[in-house]
Amino acid sequence: MRHGRRVAVTGQGIVSPLGNDTDTFFSALLAGKSGIGRLRTDFAEAMDCKIGAQVSLDPLLHFSKSEAASLDRVSQFAMVAARQSVASAGLDMAALNLSRTGICLGTGMAGAGSLDDAYKRLYRDNANRLKPFTVLMAMTSAAASQIALTYGLSGPNLTYSTACSSSAVAIGEAYRLIRHGYADTMLAGGSEALLTYGSIRAWEALRTLAREDADDCTASCKPFSADRSGLVLGEGSAVVVLEDWDLARARGAHILAELVGYGSSNDCAHITQPSVEGQASAMAAALADADLPPDAIAYINAHGTGTKLNDRTETAAIKRIFGDLAYGIPVSSTKSMHGHLMGAAGAVEFVACIEALRRQSIPPTMHLSRPDPECDLDFVPNAGRTGVTLEYVMSNAFAFGGTSAVLVARRGDAH
Amino acid sequence: MTTSKELLIRIITEKFEIDPQVLVPQATLEDIGIDSLDIFDVVFAAEEELDIKVPNDDVKIAVFQDLVDLIERVRTEQAKP
Incomplete structure (x- = not known):
């Protein structure tokens, strides 16, 4: 016997190695296209692992120069995905009870790029001071907090970090908040941007990364196949809008799915x-x-x-x-x-x-x-x-x- | 040599993409459209360019001229022989 309120999924947004909108993303999946390829970074040639699933996103198409400079890549992804999601849900923030609207976001390594940059300055370049925004860009809760600030979400603002399950946990916990009456509307999802020199080196050391396919590097990740050799690191973000079912219906929202x-x-x-x-x-x-x-x-x-x-x-x-x-x-x-x-x-x-x-x-x-x-x-x-x-x-x-x-x-x- | 005022106008206009005409001596942070955290970023950029170190307690900026005076003073104090 189920108890509690029903939860509708009314919006979705994505920044992914297969494109930066849900239609492009899913069409690519159905067509079997790969977003995996040679790393487009200045350090790739030095690595044992030269492949990854990278996002193509020009921050200056989405943020002012000063905004972009104060947001880690992980927050940029999350904010772009959140904007898409809010738009696709047709959410009118002015019409919402914002104290009952919040965000749950998952991330594994959060502002890994900002930390990498900071350490390079300190240990490689022997600098003795760091950019003033370093803490605010690297902190694990940065992406969720930036989104909450953007929309004035004054309900729960929570970040979950449970490694590879972080954003499934975030979506699940947001669902519970609505289902059990603690919130009416939640943005929920996750973001990751760990294709940095330091992170990839750490993953190499763990010996879990896929061997590059000799004939086609885009085919290096082979789940469930006998010749699978490991995972391929990727980056991106997805954010969904979850709403109390009755409130979503009452405002005439298009319900994409029900989280049950x-x-x-x-x-x-x-x-x-x-x-x-x-x-x-x-x-x-x-x-x-x-x-x-x-x-x-x-x-x-x-x-x-x-x-x-x-x-x-x-x-x-x-x-x-x-x-x-x-x-x-x-x-x-x-x-x-x-x-x-x-x-x-x-x-x-x-x-x-x-x-x-x-x-x-x-x-x-x-x-x-x-x-x-x-x-x-x-x-x-x-x-x-x-x-x-x-x-x-x-x-x-x-x-x-x-x-x-x-x-x-x-x-x-x-x- | 670039004056402290010229340097700060360049840093602020490039960073925040604003009209340099806004940067009159008595312009407040609100007038300029930035906040106290942004000022730390501007001071950091000036420190980098001039190879100086501005003490924490000295960054008290109400108007643009305070910032010019601060950088000018520290620059003079810490001038390399």
């Missing part, structure tokens, strides 16, 4: 190794929250990082929850195309789920050429599907550190 379930759990196993129990527990919690049986789910957007361990653990966790039904549910990892956006991954993939519901289409897992006996579900290999019937979909987000977060959404125009 959220579950989170902790692996408690190892700082990097995922556990079947932890992932399965979050999926079970999301289904219970939505008051749905497993057979209601018609598509799962997998966490599917492309690491050996994640993909086989996630496959086992899906089987643990869905049993034999698992073999009949399309499961895809869009990270094969947009890379792993870390703290923004959950939000970007939630937008993919909303668009899947809206277009009744399923994006593929690309570059899946060699079946792995331990990954034996229907991973929608190498070609998207259109003309399908999707009522409920699930989005998985797991993380180093152990925090799993799972969201369940229902199509918006069905009721």
